[in-house]
Amino acid sequence: MAGALGVKATPFTYAAHALGAAAAAMVLVWCIHFRGGLAFEAVNKNLIFNVHPVLMLIGFIILGSEAIMVYKVFPGLSHDTAKLTHLILHAIAIVLGAVGIYCAFKFHNESGIANLYSLHSWLGIGAISLYGIQWIFGFVTFFFPGAAPDVRRGALPWHALFGLFVYVLTLATAELGFLEKMTFLQSSGLDKYGAEALLVNFTALVVVLFGAAVVVAAVAPAAKVEEPEGYAPIPVIG
Numbered sequence: 001m002a003g004a005l006g007v008k009a010t011p012f013t014y015a016a017h018a019l020g021a022a023a024a025a026m027v028l029v030w031c032i033h034f035r036g037g038l039a040f041e042a043v044n045k046n047l048i049f050n051v052h053p054v055l056m057l058i059g060f061i062i063l064g065s066e067a068i069m070v071y072k073v074f075p076g077l078s079h080d081t082a083k084l085t086h087l088i089l090h091a092i093a094i095v096l097g098a099v100g101i102y103c104a105f106k107f108h109n110e111s112g113i114a115n116l117y118s119l120h121s122w123l124g125i126g127a128i129s130l131y132g133i134q135w136i137f138g139f140v141t142f143f144f145p146g147a148a149p150d151v152r153r154g155a156l157p158w159h160a161l162f163g164l165f166v167y168v169l170t171l172a173t174a175e176l177g178f179l180e181k182m183t184f185l186q187s188s189g190l191d192k193y194g195a196e197a198l199l200v201n202f203t204a205l206v207v208v209l210f211g212a213a214v215v216v217a218a219v220a221p222a223a224k225v226e227e228p229e230g231y232a233p234i235p236v237i238g
């Protein structure tokens with residue numbers, strides 16, 4: 001399928017970097033400038049909530065996206081180094097995502113708000129759990145102890161497919177999160193066409209475009225680099 005697309009991954013990785021940087025800047029401007037800043041401990045509990053979108057977008061989604069794209073961003077990297085970078089970036093993304101979710105719970109608990117009542121929160125728990133399972137399967141199959149070569153070869157397309165599925169689920173969760181927060185704010189009086197509402201809706205739009213660029217970059221073939229004689233991502237034996 002990748003070859004049939006007729007495009008290389010490289011331009012899509014550039015687009016993804018630019019869109020990711022824009023989304024990161026926009027969520028920071030929103031939470032710091034418009035929503036009053038970030039804090040783990042505060043009398044104003046909203047500041048604890050603000051950590052949630054920042055860590056979920058920059059920590060979980062953007063770092064996870066960079067992890068997915070690493071094979072295409074650095075096509076010249078040795079396969080072992082690329083794999084190690086891929087697994088470490090994903091691990092950091094999961095940890096930051098978990099801290100981000102903890103902040104949403106902390107905000108709810110300290111403000112007397114119920115937990116896990118929304119579709120957003122259910123999909124969010126589902127997404128990060130599947131992400132964790134995907135990481136463990138990837139680690140065991142491709143890193144340590146590592147499965148037999150033909151098992152790896154069979155598992156790889158499923159790893160990529162399931163990885164992209166889980167990734168799209170995290171994007172959908174974030175979209176619902178933006179929508180939910182905007183709906184809360186707008187029903188308590190925030191100007192529907194004001195600067196803040198436009199900023200947040202455009203952030204969510206940029207996240208959609210970012211995700212699309214990452215998926216195409218993952219599916220499209222890497223730029224051609226000279227590979228050593230007989231190179232294959234997973235060695236063929238026999």
Ligand code: HEM
Pocket residue numbers: 052053056057060061101104105106108109114115116117118119120121122123124125127128170171173174175176177178179180181
């Ligand atoms: C993939 C990224 C995300 C995941 C996995 C995620 C996950 C979660 C979870 C599990 C909760 C429930 C906390 C509780 O019940 O105490 C929650 C709450 C919340 N999140 Fe997110 N979130 C993500 C991104 C975002 C983003 C980008 C926003 C944008 C503002 C957001 C807005 C909210 C809001 C408003 C709540 C409180 C209301 C509710 O529980 O639905 N989330 N999130």
Ligand code: HEM
Pocket residue numbers: 068069071072083084086087090131132134135136137138139140142143156159160161163164166167217218219233
């Ligand atoms: C939740 C974590 C993970 C996600 C979402 C994920 C996702 C992906 C995706 C989408 C691809 C396809 C990339 C492409 O073809 O350009 C991929 C490739 C790969 N991943 Fe993961 N991955 C995760 C964790 C891991 C872990 C822990 C390992 C262990 C080393 C691993 C090893 C690999 C390998 C070997 C490839 C193939 C690279 C190639 O085509 O040469 N992944 N992953």
